[in-house]
Amino acid sequence: MNVYINSTGRYLPGNPINNDEIEAVLGLINNKPSRLKNKILKSNGIKTRHYAINTEQQTVESNCNLAKKAALNCIENSFLPSRKIKLLSTATSQGDMVLPGFSSMLQAELDIPEVEINTSHGICSSSMMALKYAFANIKAELSDNALVVASELASRLFKHSRYEAIEDDSIDFNAEFLRWMLSDGAGALLLENTPRSNTTSLKIEWIKSFSHADVYDTCMSLGKSKNDEIKTWQDYPTYAEAEKSGALLLRQDVRLLDNIVAVGVNGFLKLISTGDVNVDKIDHVLCHFSSHYFKGKIFEMLAQAGTFIPEEKWYTNLYERGNTGCASLFIMLDEFIKTHTLNSGDTILCMVPESGRFNCAYMLLTVEK
Amino acid sequence: MEHYIQTELGKKCLQELLQVWLDFDRNLSKVPIVKRLETGRLSQQDYCHLLLNMRQQVIEGSRWISRSASSFDRNHSDIRSSVIHHAHEEHRDYLMLEKDYQAAGGELADIQTAERNVGSEALHGYLMYSASKPNPVALIGAMWIIEGLGNKMSIKWAKLIKEHLQPSINITRFLEYHGKNDEDHLKELYQLIDRVASSKDNVASIVKTARVVGRLYCLQLEEVDNYE
Numbered sequence: 001m002n003v004y005i006n007s008t009g010r011y012l013p014g015n016p017i018n019n020d021e022i023e024a025v026l027g028l029i030n031n032k033p034s035r036l037k038n039k040i041l042k043s044n045g046i047k048t049r050h051y052a053i054n055t056e057q058q059t060v061e062s063n064c065n066l067a068k069k070a071a072l073n074c075i076e077n078s079f080l081p082s083r084k085i086k087l088l089s090t091a092t093s094q095g096d097m098v099l100p101g102f103s104s105m106l107q108a109e110l111d112i113p114e115v116e117i118n119t120s121h122g123i124c125s126s127s128m129m130a131l132k133y134a135f136a137n138i139k140a141e142l143s144d145n146a147l148v149v150a151s152e153l154a155s156r157l158f159k160h161s162r163y164e165a166i167e168d169d170s171i172d173f174n175a176e177f178l179r180w181m182l183s184d185g186a187g188a189l190l191l192e193n194t195p196r197s198n199t200t201s202l203k204i205e206w207i208k209s210f211s212h213a214d215v216y217d218t219c220m221s222l223g224k225s226k227n228d229e230i231k232t233w234q235d236y237p238t239y240a241e242a243e244k245s246g247a248l249l250l251r252q253d254v255r256l257l258d259n260i261v262a263v264g265v266n267g268f269l270k271l272i273s274t275g276d277v278n279v280d281k282i283d284h285v286l287c288h289f290s291s292h293y294f295k296g297k298i299f300e301m302l303a304q305a306g307t308f309i310p311e312e313k314w315y316t317n318l319y320e321r322g323n324t325g326c327a328s329l330f331i332m333l334d335e336f337i338k339t340h341t342l343n344s345g346d347t348i349l350c351m352v353p354e355s356g357r358f359n360c361a362y363m364l365l366t367v368e369k
Numbered sequence: 370m371e372h373y374i375q376t377e378l379g380k381k382c383l384q385e386l387l388q389v390w391l392d393f394d395r396n397l398s399k400v401p402i403v404k405r406l407e408t409g410r411l412s413q414q415d416y417c418h419l420l421l422n423m424r425q426q427v428i429e430g431s432r433w434i435s436r437s438a439s440s441f442d443r444n445h446s447d448i449r450s451s452v453i454h455h456a457h458e459e460h461r462d463y464l465m466l467e468k469d470y471q472a473a474g475g476e477l478a479d480i481q482t483a484e485r486n487v488g489s490e491a492l493h494g495y496l497m498y499s500a501s502k503p504n505p506v507a508l509i510g511a512m513w514i515i516e517g518l519g520n521k522m523s524i525k526w527a528k529l530i531k532e533h534l535q536p537s538i539n540i541t542r543f544l545e546y547h548g549k550n551d552e553d554h555l556k557e558l559y560q561l562i563d564r565v566a567s568s569k570d571n572v573a574s575i576v577k578t579a580r581v582v583g584r585l586y587c588l589q590l591e592e593v594d595n596y597e
Contacts, residue, residue, distance in 0.1 A: 214399070215395050216398070262391055266391035273385065297555075303372075304373060305374070305381075305384040306377075306384070
């Protein structure tokens with residue numbers, strides 16, 4: 001059984017927010033402008049992003065709402081009434097509720113009866129795992145179709161008040177890093193077991209991922225203070241104490257970040273050696289990655305080895321739509337399809353390297369028209 | 370960018386060598402002493418142990434390179450020249466390593482009289498055996514791993530050791546030295562790869578040798594903690 005992406009959708013809340021406006025939305029920590037902001041923004045290259053919170057740091061739309069709007073956008077673009085959806089597979093790093101799973105909440109919002117659900121939890125690559133669940137389900141002929149939705153509302157973690165709640169009042173680089181990196185948005189894909197003749201159908205050839213948590217330490221995390229080796233957020237007597245100690249800040253251990261390049265390249269080479277990827281036959285590359293990582297010796301080596309895919313084949317909307325975590329790739333794919341003329345047989349390689357604890361996911365699509 | 374590798378087989382060989390290196394690099398991070406080094410838990414005594422264990426293989430390093438040079442026949446004389454050049458450059462590296470050991474608080478007599486650890490025995494034995502074969506082109510795979518490791522030592526390990534041990538004098542000259550002339554070494558390696566990756570069998574044996582050397586290097590470092 002083949003599996004096709006027959007429709008895509010996205011939703012980005014509010015107006016695009018440029019670099020000078022970020023602090024007006026997230027708020028000034030202790031009333032002082034950040035000293036790190038410009039340095040981090042320069043390195044990630046993001047120019048505009050969207051937030052679902054307002055300048056008072058109040059939530060305007062919930063994460064479930066963002067997911068719903070992307071899902072509706074996807075369903076409206078499709079040939080399938082929502083009541084016919086058989087499987088709802090979702091991903092987010094932070095639902096509005098700690099429990100139940102995100103899919104339960106979204107199913108209620110979308111009003112789809114008796115659907116099978118799956119919620120994938122993690123960071124950037126969790127959407128690829130949600131997608132793989134849906135892909136495998138259809139492939140195994142367990143369902144005819146599936147709606148896959150990835151949604152993030154990270155800005156709630158970056159309100160100035162979160163940082164001001166820390167007891168020793170010192171915000172380290174690792175805790176501030178992602179404040180200038182992540183933003184809000186949602187993307188959705190509709191999968192079916194047959195292509196649709198009057199639309200762009202993308203056949204999913206395969207989805208594969210390689211995780212390296214056995215080797216590397218945690219790089220992006222929430223749940224531990226910077227000084228505590230063992231205790232995690234629920235081990236504190238109260239949640240208030242966990243917050244005070246900084247255990248509820250989203251952190252990136254930037255010193256470990258470079259490993260993601262080696263991990264990403266290693267997986268890529270593995271897929272070449274297994275014959276899954278033929279570099280000469282890749283027409284487009286969509287990668288959830290800032291391009292400043294594509295410098296350095298390892299890429300020169302890839303070029304010497306004849307395995308670097310020329311830059312003109314790479315597409316990203318990261319710089320305009322922001323880094324929306326697990327939703328990024330779906331948002332990218334949606335905009336890519338809607339803004340490019342694709343030919344039957346074109347291949348699209350998607351890559352999602354996640355720095356959380358180094359999981360790297362890949363997918364190959366072929367255009368069918 | 371200048372393309373040093375022109376042949377399809379050469380490109381394929383580099384592709385596979387890159388993959389072997391990345392696998393090796395990851396396995397290396399799991400070796401206990403390397404894990405301690407990379408997570409800031411290496412003591413000065415650990416560092417001395419590391420140098421003492423590495424020295425016994427480093428001092429033999431130029432032997433296998435020199436022996437392999439003599440194993441190349443007249444049809445491979447260009448490779449022989451390149452290999453001799455490489456051996457000449459590195460044959461006194463151990464002296465620098467010994468100085469670092471002393472600077473870090475070790476006794477010269479201890480490092481000079483120490484035996485090879487179990488992993489060093491295996492690595493040394495394998496390299497000498499491979500170097501003795503006629504036209505041992507497969508050893509390009511060994512050079513690839515050892516060159517890569519030198520680069521990692523200089524840009525990552527030396528920096529971490531300085532940061533965590535904060536020595537008052539320089540104790541990382543050996544590690545840092547391997548970062549010098551890196552670009553030239555890499556260019557030479559590319560050219561060698563292009564020269565010797567002339568058949569599928571050659572590529573397979575180069576890649577296999579890189580894999581074996583990587584595994585034995587890990588074993589050598591795993592054995593540091595077993596050394597009494």
